[in-house]
Amino acid sequence: VHRAENVDNPKVLRSFMEAFQEAPIPVVIPLHPRTVKRLRRIRLWKRVSESENVRVLPPVGYFDFLILMKNCRLIMTDSGGIQEEATAPPIRKFVLVLRISTERPEAVEAGFAKVVGVEKEGILKALDEALRREAPLPEKSPFGDGASGERIADLIIEEIIPELEERSGQVNQY
Incomplete structure (x- = not known):
């Protein structure tokens, strides 16, 4: 949870934290310092940080975050990037x-995500439905197959480097 539209709105931030505390499964949430500051401002930090159901983490690095995503049951987020990465x-x-x-x-169209709004009741209802969900996730991500880096490297090696060598008259071994 990091978007200004959510974190800077006390009603929405409270709704999220109450939903996390009432969730039927434990919730692990890495919190940005700005979000912690807002929670303190609306006097929710102590309740959230001491909650039996919520495990607050400091911000984590990218690879640690990928490990958290890989090992969780499902993801609740307001991040567009995480919506993409969850399909990898x-x-x-x-x-x-x-x-x-x-x-x-x-x-959403591929069946990887559902927009659930920002109200506690809607979040909890969607969470319950998601936990009972039996439909398998699609095999393919709508955002690609994860091999674009390899294809880019191949293109550079096979087409761009030879063209640059030809232009410069140099020959190098790769």
Whole structure:
């Protein structure tokens, strides 16, 4: 949870934290310092940080975050990037999008995500439905197969480097 539209709105931030505390499964949440500051401002930090059901973590690095995503049951987020990454073949997790809309409709259309809004009741209802969900996730990500880096490297080696060598008259071994 990091978007200004959510974190800077006390009603929405309270709704999220109450939903996390009442969730039927434990919730692990890495919190940005700005979010912690807002929680302190609305006097929710102590309750959230001491909750039996919520495990608050400091911000984690990218690879640690990928490990958290890979090993969780499902993901609740307001992040567009996380919606995409959740569809990657090594992760493949269902996502509850804690927003009114998403800039990643492909994830919703493919069956990887559901936009659930920002109200506690809607989040908890969607969470319950997601936990009972029996439909398998799609095999393919709507955002690609995860091999674009290899294809880019191949293109550079096979086409761009030879063209540059030809232009410069140099020959190098790769």
